């Protein structure tokens with residue numbers, strides 16, 4: 001497929017005739033879900049302070065991409081903190097369908113849904129889940145051990161399949177296109193970087209490690225998560241696991 005560096009440049013002035021300006025309703029900030037499926041409530045955010053004691057200087061200093069994880073499981077509270085740090089909702093203005101999160105997003109469009117491939121989290125069956133960020137809950141998509149498929153879909157990157165949980169960020173581009181048309185794609189890629197950086201820092205605070213992953217098979221990854229690959233598709237992912245020695249484990 002031909003890809004052009006031109007998309008990295010700004011062409012902001014040429015945004016005209018947006019769906020927003022035509023009065024097309026704003027797309028929902030969260031994908032609808034089947035309320036009959038298994039929903040798992042997550043520990044509340046006021047419980048996080050006790051598990052995150054490191055100061056910001058140390059977190060930034062020690063941050064690195066970590067690809068070796070121990071067999072120790074993540075607790076549900078730790079997972080809950082990581083979800084909140086990456087896509088947590090601080091304010092939801094329901095009548096305007098606007099959401100403010102712990103990360104910034106161009107035009108507050110927030111085009112991402114978060115999926116998890118869970119391997120080793122206390123209290124969760126192995127399987128694929130989606131984060132319901134407004135409710136701060138998880139919904140089970142499918143149960144099973146998807147380690148082999150995860151490694152295959154990340155082009156043989158073994159460490160991804162040997163983590164405790166893989167964070168997968170899938171974009172629904174229309175949420176940004178509604179406002180910014182052709183300028184959306186750069187903005188979506190930039191948004192993804194903010195999310196993953198919060199995962200790096202939040203993981204460090206828990207004595208966990210993570211590593212950004214952009215090298216994956218698009219079709220296999222979309223298929224594994226159950227996405228159509230057109231209106232919603234995977235853009236970025238990152239495995240997380242407990243590490244041996246703080247600041248020393250690559």
Ligand SMILES: Cc1cc2nc3c(=O)[nH]c(=O)nc-3n(C[C@H](O)[C@H](O)[C@H](O)COP(=O)(O)O)c2cc1C
Pocket residue numbers: 063064065066157211212213214215216
């Ligand atoms: C956009 C992006 C994509 C990346 N993709 C991968 C990847 O697919 N596999 C991998 O092992 N590391 C990946 N990395 C991690 C980089 O290799 C890592 O950040 C770099 O080597 C610098 O190391 P540090 O993060 O420890 O400072 C990626 C990082 C970024 C920011």
